[in-house]
Amino acid sequence: MFDFLQGYDLLGAFWVTVQLTVYSAIGSLIWGTLLAAMRVSPVPLMRGFGTAYVNIVRNIPLTVIIVFTSLGLFQTLGVSLGADRFTTINFRLAVLGLTAYTSAFVCEAVRSGINTVPLGQVEAARAIGLSFPQVLRVIVLPQAFRSVVGPLANVLIALTKNTTVAAAIGVAEAALLMREMIENEAQLILISAIFAFGFICLTLPTGLFLGWVAKKVAVKR
Amino acid sequence: MKKDRPTVLYDVPGPRARRRNLLWTLLFLVALAAVVWWVVVSLADKNQLEWAKWAPFFTDARVWETYILPALKNTVIAAALAMVIALPLGALLGIFRLSDHRWLRGAAGTVVEFFRAIPVLILMLFANAAYSEFTDISPDTRPMYAVVTGLVLYNASVLAEVVRAGILSLPTGQTDAAKAIGMRKGQTMAYVLLPQAVTAMLPALVSQLVVIVKDTALGGAMLGFSELLASVRPMSANYGANTIACFTVVAVIFVLLNFALTTFASWLEGRLRRGKKSTGAVVGAEAVEDLATPGEHLDKP
Numbered sequence: 001m002f003d004f005l006q007g008y009d010l011l012g013a014f015w016v017t018v019q020l021t022v023y024s025a026i027g028s029l030i031w032g033t034l035l036a037a038m039r040v041s042p043v044p045l046m047r048g049f050g051t052a053y054v055n056i057v058r059n060i061p062l063t064v065i066i067v068f069t070s071l072g073l074f075q076t077l078g079v080s081l082g083a084d085r086f087t088t089i090n091f092r093l094a095v096l097g098l099t100a101y102t103s104a105f106v107c108e109a110v111r112s113g114i115n116t117v118p119l120g121q122v123e124a125a126r127a128i129g130l131s132f133p134q135v136l137r138v139i140v141l142p143q144a145f146r147s148v149v150g151p152l153a154n155v156l157i158a159l160t161k162n163t164t165v166a167a168a169i170g171v172a173e174a175a176l177l178m179r180e181m182i183e184n185e186a187q188l189i190l191i192s193a194i195f196a197f198g199f200i201c202l203t204l205p206t207g208l209f210l211g212w213v214a215k216k217v218a219v220k221r
Numbered sequence: 222m223k224k225d226r227p228t229v230l231y232d233v234p235g236p237r238a239r240r241r242n243l244l245w246t247l248l249f250l251v252a253l254a255a256v257v258w259w260v261v262v263s264l265a266d267k268n269q270l271e272w273a274k275w276a277p278f279f280t281d282a283r284v285w286e287t288y289i290l291p292a293l294k295n296t297v298i299a300a301a302l303a304m305v306i307a308l309p310l311g312a313l314l315g316i317f318r319l320s321d322h323r324w325l326r327g328a329a330g331t332v333v334e335f336f337r338a339i340p341v342l343i344l345m346l347f348a349n350a351a352y353s354e355f356t357d358i359s360p361d362t363r364p365m366y367a368v369v370t371g372l373v374l375y376n377a378s379v380l381a382e383v384v385r386a387g388i389l390s391l392p393t394g395q396t397d398a399a400k401a402i403g404m405r406k407g408q409t410m411a412y413v414l415l416p417q418a419v420t421a422m423l424p425a426l427v428s429q430l431v432v433i434v435k436d437t438a439l440g441g442a443m444l445g446f447s448e449l450l451a452s453v454r455p456m457s458a459n460y461g462a463n464t465i466a467c468f469t470v471v472a473v474i475f476v477l478l479n480f481a482l483t484t485f486a487s488w489l490e491g492r493l494r495r496g497k498k499s500t501g502a503v504v505g506a507e508a509v510e511d512l513a514t515p516g517e518h519l520d521k522p
Contacts, residue, residue: 068468161339165439182346203338
């Protein structure tokens with residue numbers, strides 16, 4: 001029944017999906033937090049930049065961004081991100097696109113977390129003379145992140161599913177392999193079931209685990 | 222209150238803080254200028270800034286008539302169709318999830334969790350192949366069918382959660398009152414809860430429309446559906462390799478369209494929250510993203 005699987009690197013494709021997810025998650029967590037810090041900072045120019053970035057990037061389809069990294073950045077402008085093999089270039093471009101897109105959502109999640117920190121905490125921090133970066137780093141963000149694990153988990157799951165868009169620029173991840181297999185094998189239902197199962201294995205445990213973590217670390221108020 | 226919130230994070234700037242802020246502004250400006258400079262230089266290097274590459278969008282109506290408007294029409298049709306079909310399906314699934322019958326609740330829950338856990342692209346690829354194998358829809362219209370089917374399967378599950386949240390957001394007094402005047406369960410749902418829930422969740426529905434519009438671009442890249450993103454290639458081939466200009470125009474159209482929808486959603490939300498006629502229950506525009514992590518509700522009604 002599963003003979004047709006021979007000759008296809010199923011695990012390899014899902015491994016690429018996982019790699020895309022992990023690298024983009026790390027990148028967008030950093031860039032998204034920076035964006036959130038900008039959006040609440042005392043410097044108007046930074047606030048403006050953060051707001052503009054989030055509002056523009058959130059409203060452009062991820063597919064447009066990813067295809068742009070390949071057609072626009074690489075093929076037109078020659079940006080290759082320090083790689084010389086096609087597969088590596090496309091992989092890095094996909095991570096860049098996914099990070100740029102997901103950061104906007106991370107930023108919004110973190111910002112909503114900042115809004116859950118009670119006023120008194122911030123006032124007390126200011127009263128003992130902490131500066132804005134200190135208020136953010138020592139008082140606000142640690143509490144904000146604890147309340148934001150749940151929303152961030154949703155962003156991470158959305159990111160896992162979004163990595164399939166990288167197939168549009170030929171990154172050899174799960175969706176691209178699925179399209180190839182559908183074209184070559186007459187086992188549509190079985191192939192689709194296998195890939196659906198693969199993604200459920202990636203997203204459901206993440207959701208359950210992080211949902212549990214979110215309840216554990218949430219600040220009880 | 223919410224608007225002033227960020228200023229709580231720092232004091233009203235005194236002379237030193239103002240100097241420091243100015244310094245930060247300057248530093249940030251320099252960094253920003255460096256990035257802009259790099260972009261402009263590399264664009265100019267590859268001749269992407271020539272007026273000839275941008276002019277067609279402003280002077281030549283044919284670009285719009287031949288490429289952009291038909292593509293935009295496809296995008297909008299696919300998104301609208303997906304919404305119109307997914308909404309009743311989602312409402313049905315959402316109501317089933319609140320059913321008193323355990324098996325119905327469980328079945329609907331499984332369907333919802335399943336389709337929410339897998340990427341839309343997988344659903345679209347499956348629908349495309351299924352249509353080509355089991356039906357005789359012509360290859361020209363098949364991508365549209367596949368895109369809409371994929372979007373419906375995914376969004377019906379998302380909307381099921383929205384409907385459920387909408388119904389749960391209503392005050393319990395509504396159900397009690399309906400019971401008190403002798404309504405049966407079906408009647409309570411059809412005449413009391415659902416109409417109010419639909420009003421309460423309008424903002425969330427409109428903002429889900431943004432997600433749907435964005436996802437139609439997947440069909441352009443992977444299935445050959447001729448929507449906005451897919452119009453970039455033929456356009457840049459016909460107007461002198463103006464890839465950057467084409468992408469800019471397409472991105473601007475998407476941003477304007479989605480920004481209009483988002484603004485409409487928050488206007489609706491404000492109106493509903495202020496409204497005196499309703500119970501004031503509302504499922505906000507931002508709620509969709511936070512409506513339960515996949516798997517969270519497997520064990521609960």
